[in-house]
Amino acid sequence: MESVRKAIQRPQPLPVVLLVFPFRQPQSPGGKPASSPVVEGLKKAMGSYVQITKVDTDAQPEITRTFNVQQLPAFILFDHGLEVWRHEGTIDGQILNQLVQQKVESL
Template sequence: MVDANDADFHAVVDESSIPVLVDVWAPWCGPCRMVSPALEKLAGELAGNLKLVKVDADENPIVSRRFGVQSIPTLVLLEHGEVVDTQIGALPEHLLRSWVESRLPNGER
């Protein structure tokens, strides 16, 4: 898991050699705090095949605008800087896992 901000987002996310799951969240957001442990667990299990990057929506308006974030948590799955899919709102762990794994390139589960 890595934290990113407006200044280093390109280097951390767009230049990643593996798919990136961006979690746009805020410390005051209850659903964000609820989903965070499941995201961290999933990222740990998929280490080497998926990078989890957390971005505080309040402190990073450029990233929030880039993805049109209007509600948090917003999860954005990217590959080589291109959006693969977006999930708005918190999901239970098993649904998060299914969503992410179904969108990863073949063989990277």
């Protein structure tokens, strides 16, 4: 939890997308959790404009309570520690990219 707080609250040049989802996915090579195409698309489209921080709800269940996450996956955008946008539930990757890009451009 502390590492998540530091990621969203420290002063930094980039907004932070907090990605909250269960890691109940098959492990990929190298021991890292497999990422969905939506997450990979967001990284590719917005990687130089936002910092993406993944949170495993299985390992850190308090995150869902702290940020009042009602549905997974959850994408929460923070700017200087303040939540400025959120989407909960599944979403098409292109639509997610457009929504995040629009919000980041308006900051």
